[in-house]
Amino acid sequence: NTVMTQSPTSMFTSVGDRVTMSCKASQNVGINVGWYQQKTGQSPKRLIYWASNRDTGVPDRFTGSGSGTDFTLTISNMQAEDPAIYYCLQHNSYPYTFGAGTKLELK
Amino acid sequence: QVQLKESGPGLVQPSQTLSLTCTVSGFSLTSYSVHWVRQHSGKSLEWMGRMWSDGDTSYNSAFTSRLSISRDTSKSQVFLKMNSLQTEDTGTYYCVGGMGPFAYWGQGTLVTVSS
Numbered sequence: 757n758t759v760m761t762q763s764p765t766s767m768f769t770s771v772g773d774r775v776t777m778s779c780k781a782s783q784n785v786g787i788n789v790g791w792y793q794q795k796t797g798q799s800p801k802r803l804i805y806w807a808s809n810r811d812t813g814v815p816d817r818f819t820g821s822g823s824g825t826d827f828t829l830t831i832s833n834m835q836a837e838d839p840a841i842y843y844c845l846q847h848n849s850y851p852y853t854f855g856a857g858t859k860l861e862l863k
Numbered sequence: 864q865v866q867l868k869e870s871g872p873g874l875v876q877p878s879q880t881l882s883l884t885c886t887v888s889g890f891s892l893t894s895y896s897v898h899w900v901r902q903h904s905g906k907s908l909e910w911m912g913r914m915w916s917d918g919d920t921s922y923n924s925a926f927t928s929r930l931s932i933s934r935d936t937s938k939s940q941v942f943l944k945m946n947s948l949q950t951e952d953t954g955t956y957y958c959v960g961g962m963g964p965f966a967y968w969g970q971g972t973l974v975t976v977s978s
Contacts (some may be wrong), residue, residue: 790965799968847964851923852910
């Protein structure tokens, strides 16, 4: 199975900060990666698909990048509504697998 | 707009069978896949399987032969059946689908396995 390793596990940030989180795949997954935001009590919401394509309505402060085994989600200007758990997902090979998540909190 | 909604029993007894329904709107099951994903409380997400647009299915081998996914296109519904439930199957079950990979998620349905 392809293991998706996310780091850091959690982080504290401030409004206005630039935030970068990583997702590393245990094997090449091409660009078959998405990023999901899950706020407390809600279902996950897709932010990024095909590694770097932003979903409609997602603020442009969210940027996805990478290919192969290394992927990054960047929030350029942290906002008060951004605290959540962020998950990456690979849908290149079965079984599709998610990372364990990065929990983003405000200081 | 695209919507997916899960329904089913909130409580299932150990060793029994779980049956969930996902009702979709805003897209056709014959055009796009629907996946089932579960989440243990406070934990990450686990892909269970998918119903392809052509009616074929793919499963996570972690569920061996316990899992079955089917559909009724006339009702825009996808079904999940999983037998031999254990307490570790407790969690929130999501159906996911629509245009593009894992684009839209249902609200999820909490399933508790307990006697």
